[in-house]
Amino acid sequence: MPTFLDGFERAAFVDGWSGVxxxxxxxxxxxxxxxxxxxEIVVSTGFNGLGMVNSPVAAAVVRAAVTGExxxxxxxxxxxxxxxxxxxxxxxxxTFEMEGAGR
Structure with missing residues (x-):
């Protein structure tokens, strides 16, 4: 990275975050x-980083599965x-390299 960003060698890590x-x-x-x-076991996972965005739609599917609708x-x-x-x-x-999005 120092080759591309002038001064990168002086950069310091100050904060971070990670999640599953x-x-x-x-x-x-x-x-x-x-x-x-x-x-009674209902799965809602594998959103490839878009779980928060898709949670309202997923919740509707989970609700239907739980209620039998x-x-x-x-x-x-x-x-x-x-x-x-x-x-x-x-x-x-x-996530943004998906093929066939919107199937």
Missing amino acids: DAATPDTLPLLGSPAELPD DAPFPVEPFAVDRFPDGSTEFELRG
């Missing part, structure tokens, strides 16, 4: 109940068990 984030191979979240678990939109693209091999090995892509 969940990602999926296709960058779509996981919403719903896993088939192998009781229906229909979800407000088709949730098949977000099925919890859509990755049958369960592999955690995949190339992590940035």
Whole structure:
């Protein structure tokens, strides 16, 4: 970095933050109940850094799952068990590099 930013060698780390984030191979979240678990278990994760932004929509899906109502939109693209091999090995892509956003 010093090559590109004059004075960078004098920079000091003064503050930081980190958090746990969940990602999926296709960058779509996981919403719903896993088939192998009781229906009372509802999953809402894997928002690739956009969980706060998408939480109102996810909450509507979770509410529908808990109350037995229909979800407000088709949730098949977000099925919890859509990755049958369960592999955690995949190339992590940035949130804004998503292909097929808005499916």
